[in-house]
Amino acid sequence: MEPSNNKYPASSKLFILTGLLLLSVGMMFGLIGMLQYLIPGFLKQYLSFEKIRPLHVSSVVFWIIFGAIGSVINYVQQYTGRVIYSQRLVNIQWALFVGTTILILISYCLGIFGGREYWEFPPVLALPIIAGWLLFSINFIKSIPTFRHQPVYVWMWLTGVVFFLFTFLESYLWVFPYFRNNIVNDMTIQWKSYGSMVGAWNMLIYGCSIFLMEKISGDKNYGHSTIAFALYFTGLFNLMFNWGHHIYTLPSHHFIQYISYAVSMTELGILGRILWKWKSSLSDVKKHFHYIAFRFLVAADWWIFLSLLLAIMMSIPGVNLYTHGTHITVAHTMGTTIGINTFLVLAIAFDILHVNCFGAVPYTKYFNKAYWLANISLFVFWIALILVGIEKAKWQMRANCVPFSSMMHQIHPLFYIVFASGLMLATALLVIIYPMIKHQFECYISQKSSHAKSV
Amino acid sequence: MATDRQKRMIAVFLTASFLLYSFYLYYAMPFKRDIKNQEASEGKLVWQRYNCNACHQIFGLGGYLGPDLTNEYSIRGHDVIIAFIKSGAPSMPVFHMTENEMNQLVAFLKDVDRSGRADPRTFTIKSNGTIEQ
Numbered sequence: 114m115e116p117s118n119n120k121y122p123a124s125s126k127l128f129i130l131t132g133l134l135l136l137s138v139g140m141m142f143g144l145i146g147m148l149q150y151l152i153p154g155f156l157k158q159y160l161s162f163e164k165i166r167p168l169h170v171s172s173v174v175f176w177i178i179f180g181a182i183g184s185v186i187n188y189v190q191q192y193t194g195r196v197i198y199s200q201r202l203v204n205i206q207w208a209l210f211v212g213t214t215i216l217i218l219i220s221y222c223l224g225i226f227g228g229r230e231y232w233e234f235p236p237v238l239a240l241p242i243i244a245g246w247l248l249f250s251i252n253f254i255k256s257i258p259t260f261r262h263q264p265v266y267v268w269m270w271l272t273g274v275v276f277f278l279f280t281f282l283e284s285y286l287w288v289f290p291y292f293r294n295n296i297v298n299d300m301t302i303q304w305k306s307y308g309s310m311v312g313a314w315n316m317l318i319y320g321c322s323i324f325l326m327e328k329i330s331g332d333k334n335y336g337h338s339t340i341a342f343a344l345y346f347t348g349l350f351n352l353m354f355n356w357g358h359h360i361y362t363l364p365s366h367h368f369i370q371y372i373s374y375a376v377s378m379t380e381l382g383i384l385g386r387i388l389w390k391w392k393s394s395l396s397d398v399k400k401h402f403h404y405i406a407f408r409f410l411v412a413a414d415w416w417i418f419l420s421l422l423l424a425i426m427m428s429i430p431g432v433n434l435y436t437h438g439t440h441i442t443v444a445h446t447m448g449t450t451i452g453i454n455t456f457l458v459l460a461i462a463f464d465i466l467h468v469n470c471f472g473a474v475p476y477t478k479y480f481n482k483a484y485w486l487a488n489i490s491l492f493v494f495w496i497a498l499i500l501v502g503i504e505k506a507k508w509q510m511r512a513n514c515v516p517f518s519s520m521m522h523q524i525h526p527l528f529y530i531v532f533a534s535g536l537m538l539a540t541a542l543l544v545i546i547y548p549m550i551k552h553q554f555e556c557y558i559s560q561k562s563s564h565a566k567s568v
Numbered sequence: 569m570a571t572d573r574q575k576r577m578i579a580v581f582l583t584a585s586f587l588l589y590s591f592y593l594y595y596a597m598p599f600k601r602d603i604k605n606q607e608a609s610e611g612k613l614v615w616q617r618y619n620c621n622a623c624h625q626i627f628g629l630g631g632y633l634g635p636d637l638t639n640e641y642s643i644r645g646h647d648v649i650i651a652f653i654k655s656g657a658p659s660m661p662v663f664h665m666t667e668n669e670m671n672q673l674v675a676f677l678k679d680v681d682r683s684g685r686a687d688p689r690t691f692t693i694k695s696n697g698t699i700e701q
Contacts, residue, residue, distance in 0.1 A: 150633065153658040161661045162633050163622035226619040230630060233619050262572050268579075283590070294609055295599040296680050300627065305593065342570060346578055353586040361699060362691065363627045364684035365598040370698060372589075431693035438628030438636060438688075505632075509688055517635035 124203040125190070128183025129462050130553055131211060132176045133546050136455070138218075139172030140539040147532045151525075160222070167233040168221045173450060174231070175214050180458035181317040182206075182249060185270050187465050188324045189256050192267070198255035202248045209245040213238055229287060229303060239285055246281065250274050264336025265345050269320030272349060276313035280306045301365045308356025315454070316348070322410060322457045325464055329407055330397065344386060347379050355380075358428045362437055370430055377428030380421060387418050405467070405480070409460035412488055416452025419495070420445060435510065441502030444495050451491055451538070459545065466549050483544035490537035497530040599683070611676025614669050623660065627686045633659055638686035641678045649674050 146165040149155045160168075190197055197203060217234040220226070227235040253274050257267060284306035287293040292302055323341070327333055335341055357373025401407040423445050426432050436442060501524055508520045515523075570578075615621065623634035630636075634657075640649060653670050656662040665673070684701070691699045 149659065157659070157661050162631070162659060163619040163661075166622040166631060167619065224619075226617055227613075229616060230621045233616075233622070268575075286594075290609070292594075292597075293612060295597070295683070296612070296626065297599050297683050298597040299612075300629065301593065301598055304629070305590070339570065342575060346582070349579070349582055353582060354589065359629070360627070362686065362688065362701075363629075364701065366593075366596075374698065429697045430699040431697045434688050434691055434693065434699050438625055438632075438686075440632060443632065512689075 124197075124200060124207065125183045125187035126466060126553065127207055128179045128186065129458075129465060130550060131207070132179030132183065132458070133462065133550055135172045135179060135214070136176040136546065137543060139169055139176060140542065142169035142172055144532070144535060144539060145169075147528070147535055150528045151532055163226075164221050164224060167226070167231075168218060170231060171214075171217055171221070171234070173455075175210075177314060177318070177450065177454045177458065179210065180454075180462065181273070181314050181321070182210075184321040184458065184461040184465070185253065185273075185317055188266075188321050188461075189253060189270070191328075192324065193256060193258065195256070198252050202252045206245040206248040206252075209241045209248075213241045213245070229284075231307065232284060236285060236288055239281070243278070243281065246274075246278050250278060264333075265338075265341040266320035266324045266336055268342075268345060269316045269323070269348075272352075273313050273316035273320065276309060276316065276352065280310035280313055284310065297364055300363055301360060301369070304359040304363075305356050308359055309352050311449075312348070312352030312355075316352070318454055318457050318461075319348070321461050322413070325406060325461055326410060328464070329401055329404060329410075340386070344383060347382055350379060351376060355428070358430075358433060361430045361433045374428060374430055377425065380425050380428075384418070384421050384425065387414065387421070406460040406463040408484060409456045409463065412484075413453050413456040413460065415488075416448055416456065416491075420448040420453060423448065435506045436502060438509070439502035439505040440498045441506070444498035444502060447491075447498060448495050452495075455542075462546075462549060466553060479544050483541040487538055487541035487545065490534045490541060494531060494534035494538055497527055497534060501527045501531065605675060605679065607672050607675040608679040609676075611672035611674070611679075614665070614673045615676055618663050618665070620673075625686075626680055627684070628688075636686055637677060637680070638684075639681050641674070641681035646674050646678075649677060 142165055145156065145160065146162065146169050149157075149162050149165065156165075186197055186203060217238055220234050220238070225235060226233045228239075232239065253270065257263070257271075260267070260271070284303065286302055286306075287299055293299045323336060327335055354376040355373055357369040358377060361370050361373075423441070427436050427441070427445060504524045504527070505520065508514050514520070620637075621630040623631040625631065625636040626638050628636060628638075650670055652660075653663065653665060653673065691701050693699055
């Protein structure tokens, strides 16, 4: 029987629903951005690319962050069997995050920037994010009665909570002239913080997916197993020291390259573990495949494999020299943020949202088709981006290369494949998430009206 | 199976190493030279204020719609860059920058240009897979 998640306050669902709305909006901005590749000058007067790109990136990054926070808040309660330490702190944090996200998106639309890549908003808007994260940290730490003898997912949640705060603060060191007055220094610290920050939110999401997997399989031993902790420490090691592959070609310290290159090779162990696990988990897949949350876990497993393969290759400096600054990097980002982060948060969202005030939500007849369409179109999207990247890599390594605009003209046909597969992917994801949002909204309206009647 | 104490010790060791690495980097920044040129320093803020990084790269990091601008100053020079900013391009809007902002931005690009070469052809791949310029 699928467990009910309704005994705890609904605030965690609010985070996930907000995230799902941001994902929908973010995909729309992504498609507009892609159209600007196909039709140069499209919407140039109103929403030119320097506005669309941060609108897309921030919307989807906040989807992942909102989703991760909502998942942790919900699962902490399920794990401890108690209501979260302070419901009020959760509500304040949600209000802070929603208010800030809206202000950030408005500032982008108006062309008001001031930050750096990925956090392009005026730096003052980072303050409510820091405040909100502090509230989340307090709530999480106070909700766990003791940190002794905890399963791996509690370690992962704690790691994610602490390291996100550290790396987010680190990413704002540029406001001090000491850090920003030389571009190489500035970019070294920027990519150090970004590389680890992604690892931090991955810790939150992977922790939740392990909790979910235990819940589905009913096996509570994995979270305490040696292999789980070995993988956790490998992940932590990479979170801390593997960020250098972003800046191999930056004239920074040489030791950054050597450390990152060596540390990234430990990921081969994770790759081997995935292959080994597949061999032994085929029966589990057959057993649980009817459960929708499980299907997204299986899809994410494939994407972890593909993304890790690409990441390990890109971590070899000699290979990175070719892939750096090309769409192969974008392919890697899309594989990890959609194939892994989005699919895992969707698995958790299905687990948390599928039971509401009406009972279990019936899945639409389109779900199966949408699930396969999402996976196939993401694969085509990923391959097309790699092909674009290979063409650019060939161009930038050529002895006498044609001008940049001519190169872009030559690879233009590939952008049609990127756009078409992106459009199919967005459609499939919308078909999947629309019933979740609709049912929760109807539930909210029905509860409000019954409350009004009783008053 | 590792005990709780052993797990905590590994976590503490890794965290201490990470903090040591981080603070060493903050202290021993790759470039000791500070920008004494106030104009270039202001130019970096202009770069951020107009979100040039959304389309352009520096050292291969940034957007992909426009070209990498790391060594644009030595390739095209001051006047051509100013002309581009003033007239825009098919995908690039005219940003209506002030004369002062344009000069600051070009001063920043001049400083970036002096920091190093971004052209991947200028690197050598060594037998152990590392690269050197």
